[in-house]
Amino acid sequence: MQIPAKSSSPIWHPFTQHALLPKMTAVASAQNAYLYTIDGRRLIDGIASWWVITHGHCHARIVRAISEQAQRLDQVIFAGHTHEPAERLARKLVELTPKGLDYVFFSDSGSTSVEVALKMALGYWRHIGEARQRIVALEHGYHGDTIGTMSVGARGVFNAPYEPLLFEVDRVPFPHVGREQATLDALDAACGRSAVAAFIVEPLILGAGGMLMYAPRVLKEMKLICERHRVLFIADEVMTAWGRTGTLFASEQAKVVPDIACYAKGITGGTLPLAVTMCRAEIFDAHYSTDRRRTFFHSSSYTANPIACAAANANLELWEEEPVLERIARIGTYHERRLLGLREDARFANVRRTGTIAAVDIRVPDNGYLADIGPRLYEFFGERGVLLRPLGNTIYILPPYCVTTEDLDAIYDAIGDAVDVVGV
């Protein structure tokens, strides 16, 4: 195949093969569940702009909070300094998250929140004088794209070139329906080996791994196994938090209190980059010392940026003042209605849903990420005015909570037509 001429833009886009996608969709503005392109087209944002938008684009209340905060205090070093937006946010987070997550460490992306979680876990064991460094992770997991987070995530085409730099982890099989006990047995065996510091897991649904879902009871069992072996339980709720799974946090559904939890994506409603890693007091206390060597040595320049914190505070106010959970429940109910049709349709398999996220697999002979069905579907959906970005042959819908039933109908109708048009 001939390589097309390069674009004139100097920008190198993420997860984008420029030789296969020479032209980017230029977006001029956004409102509610819609993106508006510079050439005047409207796209329904069916994936919440990569899983970050919760209430809707450019929500007036969050935009106002950003604008007001930007005029008051834009940024300040967070070592040795603090500010009201961060203090308020941290207290609110401690109140809202599962009881027992008493400390909040700020950073600015999901990946860094996971890096911080891993460093907290290793620091904890070192400072209490136990030699535990190994990490256990779930098969198909995704935790970010930095070297550390790639190490705990699934290996594959995405990280093959960097493999020599990735550290080794123990991996437990994904708990497919009917095979949950094998997962639990493997976790028990892995945690029973020496030197295990922590187990990291995406609660209830593995996102980038293909929207793979499992039951809350399995998550609960995993937590109990970790407790028996005194292995720290890290919940990567970067995608699952902020209502995505039907509750504010996915861990709630299993009545699990993680030892360490990572939250990012929807924490500002999707407007600004911000992340937090929250932990139990024991982990903070292990670092609390007059010995400077026990300092938690991590920071990023923009730690707890005041404008991002103000956006997060406005987001949490919306959660408190508006019936967001009801809105989410309605999306779930409507998904079920439309999924019924797909469940009876032989072209689709593994029709599934957790909260606001619905996913189906298209039956295809080759279902790897590199199979070109994903990009062809993406293009078809774009032409239909819908932004969906399939993961290989998995099509998923992860909408902002302001999505209407008309929008969802347009999305489902496009999915129904896509398979025939794209010609699997």
Ligand SMILES: *Cc1c(COP(=O)(O)O)cnc(C)c1O
């Ligand atoms: C997106 C994601 C990350 C990485 O977050 P970034 O903000 O993209 O760095 C980590 N874990 C999970 C579960 C995610 O979905």
